Amino acid sequence: IVGGSGIGGLAAAALLAKAGWRVLVLEQHGKLGGCCHTFTEKGFEFDTGIHYVGQMQEGSLMRFLVDQLTDGQLEWAPLPATYDAVVLGDPQGSGKTFHIHSGEREYFWRLKEQFPGEAAAIDEFQRLVKSAGRGVVLLGILKLLPRFLARLLTCSRLLPRLCSFSQLASRSLKEVVDGLTPNPELRAVLSYIFPTYGVLPSKASFSMHSILVNHFLHGAWYPKGGAGEIAFHTIPVIRRAGGNVFGKAPVQRILLDAQGRACGVSVRKGQDSVDILAPVVISDAGIFNTYERLLPAEARALPEIQSQLHMLAPGEGGFTVFVGLSGSREELGLEPINYFMFPGNDLDGIMQRYLASSREEAANNIPLLFVTSPSAKDPTWEMRHPGKSTLAIVTFARYEWFEEWKDKQVHKRGDDYEDLKKTFVDAIMQTVYKLYPRIEGRIEYLSGGSPLTNQHYLASPHGEFYGADHGIPRLQAEAIATLRADTAVPNLYLTGQDLCLGGFMGALQGAIICASTILKRNLYADVAWLKLRLQATDPKKGD
Structure with a gap:
């Protein structure tokens, strides 16, 4: 069973x-x-968790x-060769957009094009990512070895000496990246993918981050x-x-x-x-x-x-906005790439300030948005849902901000809960309109999913997307083997x-x-x- x-x-x-x-x-x-x-509301089909x-x-x-x-x-x-874009600041103002390219060589070469003068830092980042990536088999080895052998390996303290993955597991993403370059924009772009495992850069293991960078080096795909x-x-x-x-x-x-x-x-x-x-x-x-x-x-x-x-420990809670739109991908200007939008380039600082906010202030301090269009990524969509499009927008949200309503029945949590959700949805959509201005006036369905939504539908104890926290302690050899x-x-x-x-x-x-x-x-x-x-x-x- x-x-x-x-x-x-x-x-x-x-x-x-x-x-x-x-x-x-x-x-x-x-x-x-x-x-x-997937689920369907008002004729719109939405994915809950698989974005690429x-x-x-x-x-x-x-x-x-x-x-x-x-x-x-x-x-x-396959998604386009440029599968991710990183927006630092206002996309309609003085903000900058950086593109992430697939391909073992192209990924780093295109970063050097966007950051001239930073070749040495990017080369060292590449070396560290590849070095940590080669040791990822350690995850399987420590879990499949007989217990006494796995325990012997972890107790011997040999792993950090023999394996870069184990050595870099104890260093935070922020520490490693800050040591590579003083350029705040490059620091942000080298760290941008941390939302895909749910840990802010000062608490994320560099080895965990390397797994994700290596994972997408050959590109990204979406299920047809x-x-x-x-x-x-x-x-x-x-x-x-x-x-x-x-x-x-x-x-x-x-x-x-x-x-x-x-x-x-x-x-x-x-x-x-x-x-x-x-x-x-x-x-x-x-x-x-x-x-x-x-x-x-x-x-x-x-x-x-x-x-x-x-x-x-449980991971951080998540908040998702589902948007149903009238109009095709071409009419609305939607792209089959994922946007990681940050209001500034101090990713760790803005995350820390947000998570320390009261629930009344939180919606005014949203530190990141992951904006994706499932309908634009799926080549079968237009045939199945002509004249319609969808967006999914994901950010973090503390479970504690919504915990007051955890014992209330779903869809019957009351006006105060709905009003709090609406403050998040409204703040998120103001930023999304700047990225995709043609969607204004074309929204037919708009819904927000809080950590309580995740708790109800996914049975995640604190409304988290990725299960237990992926911080530095989880990537230690002893925790992996245990x-x-x-x-x-x-x-x-x-x-x-x-x-x-x-x-x-x-x-x-x-x-x-x-x-x-x-x-x-x-x-x-x-x-x-x-x-x-x-x-x-x-x-x-x-x-």
């Missing part, structure tokens, strides 16, 4: 299904897919794996037909092996037998609950939900579980973002590590070997 249908849960289930297992996936929400699901994905180029190992998990049915549309296609094409693989996937099936607790082993789950059905038994239970609900909400008190008190809980797929409760396994890293690719790695642990074999090696074999017999399949 897998609890949760995010990519961590679905991919783990599909991997086990490929190995001949019958897997039942249970999802609390009516829509399947977790952050990969790296490493999907033809021939890459991860593209091959996703093709296997979806039987080759999921198609990916929208993010909902990911779940749509993965579920049949699970069902063909005799398993199934059900929505509106909230797991209330994990059942333990007399020996303290996981033996099934209790699922709410109307006013009653149903116990479903299985020899293996996998949780894609996140570490805090799994340990603090689903496990009985005696299991929660186990020293190993308490140790893991103390190593992690948080494993196999838990202190026999037959209970973790998958998804909290097991490995946040985002689509991080959750997918969590699934591979989880299924490898259960099957007692290295699925990374199996996938690479299968790719080689298929390439030898049919070069097109291996690609």
Whole structure:
């Protein structure tokens, strides 16, 4: 049984299904897919979490794996070579826009074009990013090695000497970038992608940042037909092996037998609950939900579980604005690239001031906007939704600003809650109009999702997008080695973002590590070997 249908849960289930297992996936929400699901309001289709994905180029190992998990049915549309743009300041005033280009050489070469005289700093940034990137395999190694070996490696203190990833994991993004250049604009552009893992630069590990820079070096892709296609094409693989996937099936607790082993789950059905038994239970609900909400008190008190809980903290809450527009991409001037908009170039300072704001002041201090047009990125959109377009705008928001209404029913939280949300939406849209002025007067649907919205629909404890906080403590070798797929409760396994890293690719790695642990074999090696074999017999399949 897998609890949760995010990519961590679905991919783990599909991997086990490929190995001949019958897997039942249970999802609390009516829509399947977790952050990969889409929803429709007033005729507009919106993605909830998949904005773009790296490493999907033809021939890459991860593209091959996703093709296997979806039987080759999921198609990916490449974003333009300039997939991200960084706006520092007012886009209609004295602000500046910098462009991020795909390609291992082009990424850094184009930065040098935009920052003449900064070649040495950019070269050193490239060297550090590549150096940290080579050690990312450490994440999988420490989680898949036998416990005693992983513990031996971390206790020996050898890793920081042998591995740049481990060494740079303890240094903050701000510290490293500030040491490279005094140029405030270049510092900002080298740091711009931190919102994609949710930690401000002074608290982010440089190794974590390097993972994201490396992830998009070859470009960015978007699922054709929208993010909902990911779940749509993965579920049949699970069902063909005799398993199934059900929505509106909230797991209330994990059942333990007399020996303290996981033996099934209790699922709410109307006013009653149903116990479903299985020899293996996998949780894609996140570490805090799994340990603090689903496990009985005696299991929660186990020293190993308490140790893991103390190593992690919830990530920062998120706020999303969904915009439905009348008019095509061309009419509205929308672009298939992502804009990271900051009011100034001291990214850390503006983030700190914002997060320290009172909830009354917060909307006036919004430090960043991630602005993207799902409709512009999807080549099938115009055929499916002619004459319509969408925008999604994402920023951070503290859970505490909205916590007062957490026990109120969704859509019935009252005028004060709606008014607070509106102050955020209005402030965000004033900036978006400066980027896309032609959308004014064309809005047919406008809605804001607060951390409480995320808590309700995604079951994130503090309204966070990326699970547990991705700050420096999480990237330490001891934390990586301690948080494993196999838990202190026999037959209970973790998958998804909290097991490995946040985002689509991080959750997918969590699934591979989880299924490898259960099957007692290295699925990374199996996938690479299968790719080689298929390439030898049919070069097109291996690609």
